[in-house]
Amino acid sequence: MWHALVIKSVYTLGDLRNWENVISLRQLPIRFGVLGDPVAHSLSPQMQNAALKQAKIYAQYARFEIRAAELKAALELMQTLGFWGANLTVPHKVAALRFVDELDGSAARAGAINTLVFEADQMRGFNTDGVGASRAIAEEFSRGLREFRVLLLGAGGAARAIASQCLEEGVAHLGIWSRTHAAVQQLGKELAAREGNVSIEVIAPDRDALFVAAGNAELIINATPVGLRADDQPLLMREAFTKRHFVYDTVYQPSSTRLIEEAKAAGASTANGVSMLLHQGAEAFSLWIRRPAPLETMREALRRSASS
Numbered sequence: 644m645w646h647a648l649v650i651k652s653v654y655t656l657g658d659l660r661n662w663e664n665v666i667s668l669r670q671l672p673i674r675f676g677v678l679g680d681p682v683a684h685s686l687s688p689q690m691q692n693a694a695l696k697q698a699k700i701y702a703q704y705a706r707f708e709i710r711a712a713e714l715k716a717a718l719e720l721m722q723t724l725g726f727w728g729a730n731l732t733v734p735h736k737v738a739a740l741r742f743v744d745e746l747d748g749s750a751a752r753a754g755a756i757n758t759l760v761f762e763a764d765q766m767r768g769f770n771t772d773g774v775g776a777s778r779a780i781a782e783e784f785s786r787g788l789r790e791f792r793v794l795l796l797g798a799g800g801a802a803r804a805i806a807s808q809c810l811e812e813g814v815a816h817l818g819i820w821s822r823t824h825a826a827v828q829q830l831g832k833e834l835a836a837r838e839g840n841v842s843i844e845v846i847a848p849d850r851d852a853l854f855v856a857a858g859n860a861e862l863i864i865n866a867t868p869v870g871l872r873a874d875d876q877p878l879l880m881r882e883a884f885t886k887r888h889f890v891y892d893t894v895y896q897p898s899s900t901r902l903i904e905e906a907k908a909a910g911a912s913t914a915n916g917v918s919m920l921l922h923q924g925a926e927a928f929s930l931w932i933r934r935p936a937p938l939e940t941m942r943e944a945l946r947r948s949a950s951s
């Protein structure tokens with residue numbers, strides 16, 4: 644339907660190549676998108692479109708299923724087609740470092756990009772995941788990141804951004820664990836090279852070491868995709884948790900993961916990643932639109948989409 648005002652659930656690189664035939668001049672122009680593979684589950688369009696509408700910005704935000712090998716072509720097309728901004732998710736956050744013209748400190752320190760700003764002649768890369776996680780944790784647990792001894796699970800894009808934020812805020816202690824030890828050793832080396840007094844512990848890749856590290860931590864953050872599938876075995880079971888633990892799972896679909904269930908059963912305080920999604924998205928919005936994001940509108944849009 645050429646005159647449809649609705650947008651497709653997911654666009655592709657083929658659509659970007661054929662953009663003038665894919666979009667209708669009668670629809671709100673698509674100026675923003677999230678690029679990932681998979682991406683169909685992303686709630687960013689609901690959240691960002693509610694914010695754009697509230698701010699009376701004549702533009703909309705869509706999903707783009709872009710494979711790893713397609714990223715460069717997709718970004719070049721978006722810039723040529725007059726897009727204003729984009730978010731990146733798995734598997735593009737680290738790969739995109741090679742394609743931007745300018746890297747903000749947040750992305751350089753994290754070694755990953757989750758937000759792009761397209762300008763007339765350049766593409767700028769930012770990372771809002773770290774600040775998003777920090778604001779989410781403060782909101783969920785009424786305590787700032789720096790007040791915790793932190794154990795971080797994972798060494799990928801999200802974990803890197805959160806680890807970087809932990810250093811920026813000066814947490815007392817940061818333990819990092821990943822099943823691939825080389826990745827977490829590399830991250831540990833990069834973090835140790837930065838200035839500051841944070842004690843950084845690279846934890847051995849076995850479950851016993853992880854169990855001991857959980858006992859030494861107050862806040863445990865899952866920044867792996869473990870939990871996305873209902874049959875995923877959690878990285879820590881209830882014996883690892885006590886009432887004094889705070890457990891933040893960056894996974895937000897399903898809304899309660901097995902990790903959260905295990906932690907809750909031990910009496911720990913828990914929260915899922917929807918609050919991080921909200922705050923990283925609000926920060927991205929204000930980078931694009933250069934004004935504060937309508938946070939409560941975005942929160943309500945997420946609440947509605949998560950329960951529908």
Ligand code: NAP
Binds near residue numbers: 733920923
């Ligand atoms: P990524 O760059 O692919 O990194 C994934 C990390 O998880 C890697 O360290 C990987 O280790 C580890 N991992 C993967 N499968 C594992 C398994 N079965 N057991 C143990 N570790 C495993 O992905 P990302 O961008 O960091 O995203 C990770 C997750 O964070 C996403 O799935 C999403 O749920 C969540 N996230 C949430 C938000 C939010 O706003 N709530 C934002 C960003 C990300 P290997 O190197 O060994 O594969």
